Amino acid sequence: MKKQSLGLAVALALLTSTAIAGETVKIGFVTTLTTPAGAIGRDMVDAAKIALSHIGNKMGGKQVEFIVEDDGFKPEIGKQKTDKLVKQDKVDFVAGYIWSHVLLASRKSALANDTFMISANAGPSPMAGKLCNKNFFSSSWQNDQSPMATGTVMNKDGIKKLYIMAPNYAAGKNMVAGVERTFKGQVMGKDMTKWGKDMQLDFSAELAKAKASGADAMVVFYPGPAGPAFMKQFEQAGLSKSMKLYTMFTVDALSLARLQKANLSGVLGSYNTMFWAPDLDNAVNKRFVADFKKKTGRYPTHYAAQSYDAIMLIKSGVDAVNGDTSNKDGMRAAMEKANFPSVRGTFRYGNNHFPIQNFYLRQVKKDANGDWFVSYVSTVVKDNQDPYVGQCNL
Amino acid sequence: MNLTLLIVQLLNGLQLGILLFLLASGLTLIFGIMNFVNLAHGSLYMVGAFLCATFTQLTDSFILGVLLALPATAIFGLLLDRIVVRYLYQRDHLDHVLATFGLILVLNTAAHMIWGPDGIVVPLPGWLDTRVEPLAGVVIPVYRLAIIAVGMAVAAGLYLLITKTRIGMRIRAGASNRDMIGALGVDINLLFTFVFALGAVLAGLAGMMVAPITEASIGMGNSIIIVTLVVIVIGGIGSIKGAFIAAIIVGLIDTMGRSYLDVLFEQFMSIQNAETSAPAISAMLIYILMAAVLAVRPQGLFPPKGR
Numbered sequence: 001m002k003k004q005s006l007g008l009a010v011a012l013a014l015l016t017s018t019a020i021a022g023e024t025v026k027i028g029f030v031t032t033l034t035t036p037a038g039a040i041g042r043d044m045v046d047a048a049k050i051a052l053s054h055i056g057n058k059m060g061g062k063q064v065e066f067i068v069e070d071d072g073f074k075p076e077i078g079k080q081k082t083d084k085l086v087k088q089d090k091v092d093f094v095a096g097y098i099w100s101h102v103l104l105a106s107r108k109s110a111l112a113n114d115t116f117m118i119s120a121n122a123g124p125s126p127m128a129g130k131l132c133n134k135n136f137f138s139s140s141w142q143n144d145q146s147p148m149a150t151g152t153v154m155n156k157d158g159i160k161k162l163y164i165m166a167p168n169y170a171a172g173k174n175m176v177a178g179v180e181r182t183f184k185g186q187v188m189g190k191d192m193t194k195w196g197k198d199m200q201l202d203f204s205a206e207l208a209k210a211k212a213s214g215a216d217a218m219v220v221f222y223p224g225p226a227g228p229a230f231m232k233q234f235e236q237a238g239l240s241k242s243m244k245l246y247t248m249f250t251v252d253a254l255s256l257a258r259l260q261k262a263n264l265s266g267v268l269g270s271y272n273t274m275f276w277a278p279d280l281d282n283a284v285n286k287r288f289v290a291d292f293k294k295k296t297g298r299y300p301t302h303y304a305a306q307s308y309d310a311i312m313l314i315k316s317g318v319d320a321v322n323g324d325t326s327n328k329d330g331m332r333a334a335m336e337k338a339n340f341p342s343v344r345g346t347f348r349y350g351n352n353h354f355p356i357q358n359f360y361l362r363q364v365k366k367d368a369n370g371d372w373f374v375s376y377v378s379t380v381v382k383d384n385q386d387p388y389v390g391q392c393n394l
Numbered sequence: 395m396n397l398t399l400l401i402v403q404l405l406n407g408l409q410l411g412i413l414l415f416l417l418a419s420g421l422t423l424i425f426g427i428m429n430f431v432n433l434a435h436g437s438l439y440m441v442g443a444f445l446c447a448t449f450t451q452l453t454d455s456f457i458l459g460v461l462l463a464l465p466a467t468a469i470f471g472l473l474l475d476r477i478v479v480r481y482l483y484q485r486d487h488l489d490h491v492l493a494t495f496g497l498i499l500v501l502n503t504a505a506h507m508i509w510g511p512d513g514i515v516v517p518l519p520g521w522l523d524t525r526v527e528p529l530a531g532v533v534i535p536v537y538r539l540a541i542i543a544v545g546m547a548v549a550a551g552l553y554l555l556i557t558k559t560r561i562g563m564r565i566r567a568g569a570s571n572r573d574m575i576g577a578l579g580v581d582i583n584l585l586f587t588f589v590f591a592l593g594a595v596l597a598g599l600a601g602m603m604v605a606p607i608t609e610a611s612i613g614m615g616n617s618i619i620i621v622t623l624v625v626i627v628i629g630g631i632g633s634i635k636g637a638f639i640a641a642i643i644v645g646l647i648d649t650m651g652r653s654y655l656d657v658l659f660e661q662f663m664s665i666q667n668a669e670t671s672a673p674a675i676s677a678m679l680i681y682i683l684m685a686a687v688l689a690v691r692p693q694g695l696f697p698p699k700g701r
Contacts, residue, residue: 192670208653232607
């Protein structure tokens with residue numbers, strides 16, 4: 001009995017100590033830590049922790065409390081975890097969100113409670129357009145932006161007939177729309193494959209269709225665990241000889257590490273398009289990449305880069321109000337300036353709070369140690385803004 | 395319709411069916427003979443893939459990797475039977491489902507702890523990583539043909555084992571009437587352990603075959619186990635022959651749906667609607683087939699005799 005009441009007292013003490021508001025800056029972080037996509041979440045959390053160590057775990061003079069939750073790659077779990085962070089932990093910010101469908105399911109839980117929401121990856125079109133919100137910020141991109149840049153690259157390369165493959169979910173649809181927005185040639189065929197925890201990973205039927213379609217190039221969007229699987233099967237099917245391959249969010253540090261271990265060198269020399277590269281030349285990025293490699297032994301992915309920026313973005317808001325997190329207007333005004341040390345150099349925010357930023361052509365190369373990484377080649381578009389900003393009335 | 399594409403897609407469907415058969419044969423035996431619902435069958439598929447990936451990395455040879463992973467998966471199956479599964483045989487189906495679902499979580503987490511959250515890419519030896527062109531325009535990866543060959547060999551081996559050997563006779567008897575063969579003095583526990591290990595090896599083999607195509611990854615068995623259950627329900631629980639035919643049917647329907655449904659839909663709806671609805675409907679096709687089979691023949695297409 002005595003022990004029980006002691007335990008209860010300890011529990012109460014713990015509960016009350018966390019319930020005192022305003023002592024710390026609380027950041028909730030929703031990402032995927034389990035399922036085959038768990039490696040992405042690990043990268044994001046590692047990067048956020050490096051950002052926190054770079055700022056001495058302090059924002060606006062207050063200690064930061066960083067709470068990580070796993071969405072299990074499921075929209076309904078992501079929403080539950082967001083609810084928990086907002087209502088139970090009473091966080092000041094929820095950040096993270098790899099997947100567009102998880103973000104769309106979770107948005108109300110944060111935004112209806114007047115809590116800031118920072119997407120460190122997903123950029124579904126509704127959040128940039130009709131559903132834009134004064135308390136929502138993106139530290140990544142809108143889904144259409146990278147594929148639009150990819151379409152521009154393909155036009156330059158003289159591609160006339162294209163085959164498109166992407167997963168059948170919100171981001172996949174945006175990616176396809178983005179490519180079609182800028183690509184001037186003919187789309188010979190398109191496949192949207194099953195996505196989620198039980199995603200389709202065997203693309204034999206789709207690759208056979210692509211080959212039969214007579215297309216001279218193929219563009220794909222296969223993030224996370226589907227990336228290496230697709231790259232391998234593209235090689236195995238012998239398509240690399242007859243078709244040029246363009247990828248979006250498919251070849252990154254995570255998939256390259258796996259492909260290198262298996263020595264599948266077909267990916268070396270391939271191109272893709274993104275807002276950032278690990279060797280992008282600016283001081284913030286150099287420090288981030290060096291520290292990330294030192295701590296984890298891996299190259300950071302774009303997921304990591306965006307998570308680092310998410311923490312820095314939050315800090316810029318909290319610093320501006322000297323840690324008074326009840327001053328939402330002050331924090332919002334500061335964050336809208338995008339005035340923080342970003343791994344992408346300088347950029348601006350559009351009035352829908354999505355970045356207006358450059359997109360770069362990147363190529364898979366070997367570094368001095370023989371490790372494979374995606375290297376900056378050239379700038380494809382400058383100061384690119386997403387096409388949905390007109391639908392946002394902020 | 396493009397004939398060469400049709401031939402390629404038929405082979406793709408056959409290859410998927412063969413993979414499903416490797417999983418379904420073990421599951422249907424375990425379910426049919428031991429009356430044991432093993433949701434963790436997909437985890438054995440994952441364990442097989444990871445063991446094969448590890449051995450392939452150690453030996454630098456996929457073939458050696460498979461040869462080492464097969465006995466390792468068998469030992470793993472035996473241990474699982476000794477430590478967990480054997481205590482569940484006498485319980486009812488709900489307990490089976492709960493316990494084996496728990497087993498899935500445990501094995502996924504264990505794999506996460508041992509191999510990390512990344513998957514492992516399994517490289518193929520050069521001679522398997524090429525393509526052949528048996529007919530003009532029909533280009534097929536050699537490895538896909540190798541999967542079909544291995545699956546056919548396993549099917550033939552299982553056929554001989556079940557119909558021509560003493561242990562096969564006992565397995566058939568067990569599938570027809572469990573209690574009776576126990577009463578006739580057959581050591582039912584030994585038979586159960588053998589069947590469970592056999593099922594584990596078959597599931598593991600499927601995982602090893604698929605690893606070079608996709609990769610060894612955590613939870614890879616979770617989605618395939620559902621399709622496998624569909625296969626054994628269509629084929630008739632306990633029947634190897636039913637599992638074989640149903641697996642081929644399901645493999646073909648799934649592949650054909652992914653290949654041609656959007657073209658079919660474009661005939662009577664807008665291209666945009668066809669593009670979004672075709673993948674959703676094609677993912678449903680096998681369940682529609684299962685519902686149809688259950689409505690007409692609730693016992694499945696080829697149930698074992700004597701029930």
